[in-house]
Amino acid sequence: MGHYIANLRDIEFCLFDLLDRDSILGTSIYKDIDRATAMGMLEEIKRLAEKDLADSFIDGDRMGVDFNPATGDAKLPPSFIKSYRAYVDNGWGLIDAPVEVGGTLIPPSLRWAIAEMVLGSNPSVHIYASGFSFAHVAYALGNEKQKQLAKIMVEKDWGATMMLTEPEAGSDVGAGRSKAVEQPDGTWHITGTKRFITSGDSDLNENLIHFVLARPEGAGPGTKGLSLYLIPKFMFDFESGALGKRNGVYVTKVENKMGLNVSATC
Numbered sequence: 001m002g003h004y005i006a007n008l009r010d011i012e013f014c015l016f017d018l019l020d021r022d023s024i025l026g027t028s029i030y031k032d033i034d035r036a037t038a039m040g041m042l043e044e045i046k047r048l049a050e051k052d053l054a055d056s057f058i059d060g061d062r063m064g065v066d067f068n069p070a071t072g073d074a075k076l077p078p079s080f081i082k083s084y085r086a087y088v089d090n091g092w093g094l095i096d097a098p099v100e101v102g103g104t105l106i107p108p109s110l111r112w113a114i115a116e117m118v119l120g121s122n123p124s125v126h127i128y129a130s131g132f133s134f135a136h137v138a139y140a141l142g143n144e145k146q147k148q149l150a151k152i153m154v155e156k157d158w159g160a161t162m163m164l165t166e167p168e169a170g171s172d173v174g175a176g177r178s179k180a181v182e183q184p185d186g187t188w189h190i191t192g193t194k195r196f197i198t199s200g201d202s203d204l205n206e207n208l209i210h211f212v213l214a215r216p217e218g219a220g221p222g223t224k225g226l227s228l229y230l231i232p233k234f235m236f237d238f239e240s241g242a243l244g245k246r247n248g249v250y251v252t253k254v255e256n257k258m259g260l261n262v263s264a265t266c
């Protein structure tokens, strides 16, 4: 028996007695997912959370991240990688992905009921699987190329980070000094230092897309002057997703935390 027991009875009560999900499931855009299907998903994630995901919770916290400052690479305990693979390889990441590029169409309430069990069992699994959610940002707000990147992120299970915080720019995110300079070929060079970046590096995914706030040259102060840039750890081919050369973004330090140690805060 692992450390986690999911309270499925309570979740079912919240979804169906409190939130009346019966009124939307099995109909309209959710016609393919009725109450029985939803409960089947919840029962399956309960089983996975209590065993496969919970199995590495203690290892993850005790062993944490093995960081190599010479290369900037972070390695995670094999048992945690096994838990992550059990989650992603069984298709659960797809509940957070854009439907247009292969995501599973379920109501947010059901998605969060599933997430509650993953977060209760082994929160870092949920956190590292954020590439699927970040693909939403690229898909919903991006141009055609960025939509294609979203598709590759989902297909290949690429990780993601949000790079907002900098030394002297935490709560006051608009004070960020990272700079973006447009190149003659339309690409951008980004310089700056970020800190406290969740999942900044790991050996879970073959590639990582950093969603980075930086100020384009000539833009005004504060949050309004910031733009969002997508920086890959490895350059890649937009058609096949094949990896190219290593990009110039590196982790220099992993924070020592009191808990959630397997989640690399970089």
Ligand SMILES: Cc1cc2nc3c(=O)[nH]c(=O)nc-3n(C[C@H](O)[C@H](O)[C@H](O)COP(=O)(O)OP(=O)(O)OC[C@H]3O[C@@H](n4cnc5c(N)ncnc54)[C@H](O)[C@@H]3O)c2cc1C
Pocket (backbone or CB within 6 Å): 161, 162, 163, 164, 165, 168, 169, 170, 171, 172, 195, 196, 197, 198, 199, 265
């Ligand atoms: C585990 C962890 C993971 C994180 N992951 C990410 C991530 O993935 N990406 C990312 O970009 N950032 C991440 N962060 C950074 C997080 O967003 C910042 O820590 C947060 O924005 C606060 O900034 P700060 O730490 O610089 O604190 P500060 O902004 O310096 O705040 C310090 C203290 O001052 C208080 N304070 C600040 N401003 C005011 C004000 N105007 N009035 C009154 N009190 C104020 C705050 O409440 C706080 O108590 C992470 C942080 C942690 C701890």
